[in-house]
Amino acid sequence: MSLKVESQTAQSFREKGDELKSNGQFALAIEQYEKALNLDPKLVPVLRELGEIHKNLGQLDEAISCYEKAISCKPQNAGLYARLGDILKKRGHLEEAISHYLKAIQTDPSFLLPYRRLKYARIKPSQFDEAIACYRHAIENHPQASLNSYIRLGDLLTKQGHLEEAIDCYKNASYQRNLASHPDFVQKYWNSKQLGQPNFIIIGVGKCGTTALSNYLDKHPKVLPSVEKELHFFNRDFAYGKKWYKSHFPPIPKKRSEFVTGEATPWYFNTLGVEERIFKLFPNIKLILILRNPIDRALSQYNMHIEQGRNLHSFEEEMRAEMKELKDILSSSDPKLDRTKLEKGCLGRGIYIYFLEKWMSLFPQEQLLILKSENLKNEPALTMMNVFEFLGLSDHPTLEYKKHNSRSYSPMSNDLRETLSNFFKPYNQKLEDYTNTEFNWK
Structure with missing residues (x-):
């Protein structure tokens, strides 16, 4: 047998x-x-x-x-190094995690995941040399896969204070990105001695659909991409200067005004003072703002914080505590009162009228396009037609509209939703009156 x-x-x-x-x-x-x-x-x-x-x-x-x-x-399996890096990071061994991400890049410079991880990793100065050597080696030996190495190398050189060298890295990254997406433009018009600058900025709001909006825009043949979607210049890196910022954009000749470029940093809108910085450097720039039901936006941001590993109470506990804080802040005229909850909280960012009034005090109405997130989701073609018209572009009806960052979360109780709806109601009404737009958020 x-x-x-x-x-x-x-x-x-x-x-x-x-x-x-x-x-x-x-x-x-x-x-x-x-x-x-x-x-x-x-x-x-x-x-x-x-x-x-x-x-x-x-x-x-x-x-x-x-x-x-x-x-x-x-x-020689780059994915194994990257996955081990994720576990080491979760274990709290950040330096080891960074070394494994770098090893993944050394093994396969075209593998994108470790670059994404390193973008947000807090690399200590003691590891700068290791990381810089890794990026330089990738650029030298794998020029066809050098885009992300140039970006991350530029970031480290910036932190070291080597701004001119960092600017060269971003310019090279811009060249690589646009060569891949718009080879005809690069061949005909690229001038490496010039710096670009944005024609538009998507200023917010976070968790309202800025990723989808940015990706749809990038599909238009006349929209040239910046080095990265989110540059965080006006809310984080302003000290590096205008030249540093402009190096992130493709140089568009003045006679080629049919092309546009821009960026999308969704936290600009809610960061107080950013509106003044943008107006000072680019007073004629076009701004795009996408808004979502602030209750749904808050739930999405809360879940993002959970996924990031933040130690939070339940959604209901967090929202009720934040509502109490915001009521105290908004009812007080004390300039010394801490208003960071308005900028960084899940609910505070949804009091759109508070921030919009500050932007509109500087920029004329014709330079700001306000979109409803619900319209982008349900009527993407019509919404994007309005965006293209605002930017002076022809419509691009053949565009495919795929969902981006679409997730489902556990629903909140009806009682909490009603409480939040009552909290936002006066601010939403002011927003509708101010913009002459019905949002119908419940």
Whole structure:
């Protein structure tokens, strides 16, 4: 009588583990994966899946061990370094995480994930040399994949105070990005000695659809991309100067006014003082503002904070506490009162009229286009036609409108929604009166 050898192979244990994992039976899946590894300790896909299960269960040391074993078996897999970097970051080992992200780039300079992670990582000066060497090596040896290395290298050189060298990096990044998206423009009109500047800025609001709006704009053949969507110059990096900022944009010849470029930093609108900085540098610029029901916007921002690992109370507890703080702030005329909750809170950012009045005190109405997030979602073609017209562009009806950052969250109680609706009602009414627009938010 012959035994079924197949039932004892590492592959069969792996398949059983995959099935159990997909059904959420993690403990049983771990047993099957470990049986597979007993037969084949170098089975990298199993080590990876086992590492993911341990990570999701909060067993970070076990997850780290799995990925370290996987890397020892397959040291040229950039994805393994990046995933291990994520776990190390979650474990609180930030410097080790950064080293693994850099190792991922060294292994595959075209792999985008580690660049995204490093964009927001707080790299300590002690690791600057390691990171700079990594980016320079990628640029020198893989010029076809140098875009993101130029951007991140520019960021580090900026932090070191080497602004001229950083500016050159951003100009090179702008060239690479536009060469990929608009090769004809680059071939005919690019002048590396010139600096660009924005024709428009999407100023906000965060969690209202700025990513979708920016991506739809980038699909228009006459819209040239900036180095990155969010530049944060006017709310964070203003000290680096106008030349530094302009290096992030493609140089458009004066005679080629059919082309436009811009950026989208969604937190500009709610950061007090940004409106004055933009007006001082670019008084004639066109501004685009997209607004969403402030209740839904608050829920989205709260969940973003949870995903970022912030230690928060329940949504209802946070909102009721913030409402109390905002009522005190908005009812007081004391200039010394801390108003950062208006700028940074989940609810404060939704009191749109408070901020809009400050922008409109500087910019004429014809330079500001206000959009409803609900319209962009439900009628994207019509909404974008209005945006293109505002920017002096022809319509682009062949554009495909895919959803961006669309997520569903646990609904709030009817009681809380009614409370929040009553809280926002007077501010929404002022907004409607001020803009002569019905938003119909409930």
